[in-house]
Amino acid sequence: MIPWIAGLGGYFAFSDQLPFASQILITILFALSLDLVLGFAGIITLGHAAFYGTGAYAAGIYAVHVSHDPLSGLVVAGGAAALVGVLSGLVILRTHGLTQLMLTLAFATLLAEAANKASFITGGNDGLQGIEIDPIVGLFRFDMFGRTGYLYCLIVLFCGWLSLRVLLASPFGQSLVGIRENVTRMRAIGAPVAGRLLIAYSIGAALAGIAGGLLAQTTQFVGQSVLSFERSGEIVIILVFGGIGRIYGAFIGAAVYMIAQDQLAKSDPEFWNFWIGAILVLTVLFARGGILGLIDRWRRR
Amino acid sequence: MATILDALVSILFLGLGFAMVLYIVSVGLSLTMGLMGFVNLAHGAFAMAGGYVTVTLMNTYQVPFGLALVAAFIAVAVVSAILERTLYARLYGAGELEQVLFTIGLIFMAGAIARKLFGPIPLPMHPPALLSGQLNLGFRTVPAYRAFLIVVSFVLILSLWLGIERTNFGARLRAAVDNRRMAEAIGIDTALLFTVTFALGSGLAALGGGLGADILAIYPGYAVEYLVYFLMVVSVGGLGSIRGPFVAALSLGIGDTACKYLVPEFGAFFVYIAMIGLLLWRPAGLFGRA
Amino acid sequence: MRIRHFVPAFIAAMALSCAMALAQTVKVGLINTWSGPLAAAGEQIERGTKLYMKLHEKDLPTGVSIELVKRDDTGPNPEVAKRLAQELITRDKVQLLTGVIWTPNALAMAPLVTEAKVPFIIMNAGTAMITTKSPYIARVSFTLWQSSWPLGSWAAKNGLKNVYTLVSDFGPGIDAETAFTKGFTTAGGTIAGAVRMPVTTPDFVPFLQRAKDAKPDAVFVFVPAAKEATAFMKAFGDLGLRSAGIKLIGPGDVTTDEELPGMGDVALGTITMHHYSAAGDRPANKAFVAAFKAEFGAKEEPSFLAADSYDGMAAIFAVVIAQNGKIDPDKTMELLKGWKYDSPRGPIMIDPETRDIVQNEYLRRVDKVNGQLQNTEIETIPMVKDPWKELNKAK
Numbered sequence: 001m002i003p004w005i006a007g008l009g010g011y012f013a014f015s016d017q018l019p020f021a022s023q024i025l026i027t028i029l030f031a032l033s034l035d036l037v038l039g040f041a042g043i044i045t046l047g048h049a050a051f052y053g054t055g056a057y058a059a060g061i062y063a064v065h066v067s068h069d070p071l072s073g074l075v076v077a078g079g080a081a082a083l084v085g086v087l088s089g090l091v092i093l094r095t096h097g098l099t100q101l102m103l104t105l106a107f108a109t110l111l112a113e114a115a116n117k118a119s120f121i122t123g124g125n126d127g128l129q130g131i132e133i134d135p136i137v138g139l140f141r142f143d144m145f146g147r148t149g150y151l152y153c154l155i156v157l158f159c160g161w162l163s164l165r166v167l168l169a170s171p172f173g174q175s176l177v178g179i180r181e182n183v184t185r186m187r188a189i190g191a192p193v194a195g196r197l198l199i200a201y202s203i204g205a206a207l208a209g210i211a212g213g214l215l216a217q218t219t220q221f222v223g224q225s226v227l228s229f230e231r232s233g234e235i236v237i238i239l240v241f242g243g244i245g246r247i248y249g250a251f252i253g254a255a256v257y258m259i260a261q262d263q264l265a266k267s268d269p270e271f272w273n274f275w276i277g278a279i280l281v282l283t284v285l286f287a288r289g290g291i292l293g294l295i296d297r298w299r300r301r
Numbered sequence: 302m303a304t305i306l307d308a309l310v311s312i313l314f315l316g317l318g319f320a321m322v323l324y325i326v327s328v329g330l331s332l333t334m335g336l337m338g339f340v341n342l343a344h345g346a347f348a349m350a351g352g353y354v355t356v357t358l359m360n361t362y363q364v365p366f367g368l369a370l371v372a373a374f375i376a377v378a379v380v381s382a383i384l385e386r387t388l389y390a391r392l393y394g395a396g397e398l399e400q401v402l403f404t405i406g407l408i409f410m411a412g413a414i415a416r417k418l419f420g421p422i423p424l425p426m427h428p429p430a431l432l433s434g435q436l437n438l439g440f441r442t443v444p445a446y447r448a449f450l451i452v453v454s455f456v457l458i459l460s461l462w463l464g465i466e467r468t469n470f471g472a473r474l475r476a477a478v479d480n481r482r483m484a485e486a487i488g489i490d491t492a493l494l495f496t497v498t499f500a501l502g503s504g505l506a507a508l509g510g511g512l513g514a515d516i517l518a519i520y521p522g523y524a525v526e527y528l529v530y531f532l533m534v535v536s537v538g539g540l541g542s543i544r545g546p547f548v549a550a551l552s553l554g555i556g557d558t559a560c561k562y563l564v565p566e567f568g569a570f571f572v573y574i575a576m577i578g579l580l581l582w583r584p585a586g587l588f589g590r591a
Numbered sequence: 592m593r594i595r596h597f598v599p600a601f602i603a604a605m606a607l608s609c610a611m612a613l614a615q616t617v618k619v620g621l622i623n624t625w626s627g628p629l630a631a632a633g634e635q636i637e638r639g640t641k642l643y644m645k646l647h648e649k650d651l652p653t654g655v656s657i658e659l660v661k662r663d664d665t666g667p668n669p670e671v672a673k674r675l676a677q678e679l680i681t682r683d684k685v686q687l688l689t690g691v692i693w694t695p696n697a698l699a700m701a702p703l704v705t706e707a708k709v710p711f712i713i714m715n716a717g718t719a720m721i722t723t724k725s726p727y728i729a730r731v732s733f734t735l736w737q738s739s740w741p742l743g744s745w746a747a748k749n750g751l752k753n754v755y756t757l758v759s760d761f762g763p764g765i766d767a768e769t770a771f772t773k774g775f776t777t778a779g780g781t782i783a784g785a786v787r788m789p790v791t792t793p794d795f796v797p798f799l800q801r802a803k804d805a806k807p808d809a810v811f812v813f814v815p816a817a818k819e820a821t822a823f824m825k826a827f828g829d830l831g832l833r834s835a836g837i838k839l840i841g842p843g844d845v846t847t848d849e850e851l852p853g854m855g856d857v858a859l860g861t862i863t864m865h866h867y868s869a870a871g872d873r874p875a876n877k878a879f880v881a882a883f884k885a886e887f888g889a890k891e892e893p894s895f896l897a898a899d900s901y902d903g904m905a906a907i908f909a910v911v912i913a914q915n916g917k918i919d920p921d922k923t924m925e926l927l928k929g930w931k932y933d934s935p936r937g938p939i940m941i942d943p944e945t946r947d948i949v950q951n952e953y954l955r956r957v958d959k960v961n962g963q964l965q966n967t968e969i970e971t972i973p974m975v976k977d978p979w980k981e982l983n984k985a986k
Binding site: 019117126226269270 | 625661665666677694696702760762763790
């Protein structure tokens, strides 16, 4: 419950920084989706931005050409990303380890290049402009201060978190962990490993797509960076930094990483990368299991 | 007909230069990942450091090119050996993702330091007069530096192969890659072996950085921007192999050049599609063990 | 006893708060790229703004000061840029926004500055249509049409019949290609071939070999300044296009002043059209370059980015001084329209109609003077308006 109290409290505590707070919430959802794929299903990916970007573009293009309604836009974003997830998953899930990592990376890069080429619909390098979003359920207008945006993100994140918890507590979720821990045994007891992994991968893709859709709707702009290699890498960093395979790692990782980055970048725009790097190196050296791992050890004392 | 032949020669020659740089930088990464099972994403940072040392020695201190390269090799090998002993060694037992996080942290730090010391613009590299300009081969002219690059790379690769296949150190290294426990059981000091291999691999990367400064520009974003290329060479070639990355670098380098030359509009797509195809065909890489 | 201490303290406090009430600090949000692989351009902007502030702080009316609030967008990340702008407006209460290197970042900010009514002075982002996206945007930098379009007609009139175009496959590259092709073919030239190269390509050689094989009179090139240009030039030299009689032309990004000294003799003879050269022979420029070198080191050359951001600060100072530190958004925009300045790049003006820059374009040739490479200005096309807007207006 703590994250949600913090989330609601954040609305008042950071009332003048809500756009930033919304981006943290979006990143948390994105990291959560990765936690399902990488942390629970054990699928090695360095191309998760493919789904985030697909969702962002889908929501953006939907808003420009079809409808300004935000909720159906999110459904479109999640659906499009899930579709890409199924298609690429059919190929990617045949492999493992470094090969799997490189395949996810290759798919994401191909998608990014395709988005650049398809500038007639994506806006190419200039970015997708002219996204207008109607008030949510006709009542709550997206304001400049990001109040509506923040609460909207918080509610969507809550739904995402809830469904993920339900999913992981189900037999399906248990079998995912089983596959991660010992594929051979799961195959031996007759579990449909390939099918389960594909479903998990697609659900993760859909969640990432929804996070991307939220980004498109709250910023009302989509730039090519949503599909970038850097974005894929950063989300892995955030998740591992927070603590992987434990749901709340996504929350703490995204919040701490983004706030640290924001503060460091403001105080030393030219050298902040060094300090972020130092934080990561020290975390690994002194805190296995990310920040949550550190908290665990401190508690045990 | 003559033009087609001409084009073929161009592609082969130009692609070969690019491929050689990729190989020299990546081979060390293949060794560390194969031998120690360590995902060292910061490998490119050693290449970048080598590039900076080479170019700075040449531009600021007028050190001859060859000497600067040797200095870069030694300096980076020593620094990397120290890093391996003090930091990397502590993470050999850790999970791959922790190693990823750790080495990405190192990339960030290396990039920031490079920016602080050398500024954000790529350092210009001026090969000696003898190696710049065009080389006339009789039937056509080729860029002199690329020709030099190809020759040097072949010499380097040959000595590397001989070193691994024919020396005692090479034998121990191969034994450790094949079966680390068994190697330890017969009295091979794998910890020392790791350090030496790591230093050698990083030193080679530094050489690649210095030699290739003309093609892969030396600037603070180096380790991130070219990481994907290095990883491609390693994954397609197969982990722990010396020959694998060579074939991979050749096919990717020449293929990339060919595609950019022949169908430039899709120049950005080729390497990725080729990699997907190759990896689906040989998931463990061309010369990797499944 | 207490009262005796209290009274003077009270008076002092009153006096201080009065003085503070009189003092006007104008907060200006500067969004720039300080980190990441693309920080080279950001450094030039940082230097240009810093230099102007330092030299002209004294020109502000008494009690008025300008505070720059700097934020790092880390590269072309529109959602970060927009969020930073939002924060600068709502939290830091900036009255003006400036900086911005990347087109998508500027475009993402456009609706925001319209809604918040914060004048936004663009120091770089050069895609032509940006200024049409908000009445609160003014631009002091350039558009690629301004250089590439006149270069096209110049090329056709100066004996280049066949030109091969090579551009980076993204917004500015496509702008440059379209503008050049239009100017060139209208004046009677033929395009021998056109290639859009991937934005991050480690090796330019295959594209240049292809261009060489087509045997054109010249290659027209646009690659982003500050990283790719040196690599491109190197490949151009390696493949011997120059000795094959092929000229190299383009907008000035391929021979930016800060990279040129490192390029070596391969750059000699390159013809570019651009709005600024550090070698420009104007008093305002001589003073600017001297001040730049005094501040940042004798070996450092200011590039067009430094000059543009220097002028951007000049525009900001002008509106602050004219309003005595009390910024009214609409009045600011009125002041910016038609604003004139004797810039290091020559006379410049903000077009009252489009809020875009009007400036001289210079045809330059890379020469070696006293052992140092420079962009020598050989022809001037005075006061060029953005041709893209002019052409589209005519329709």
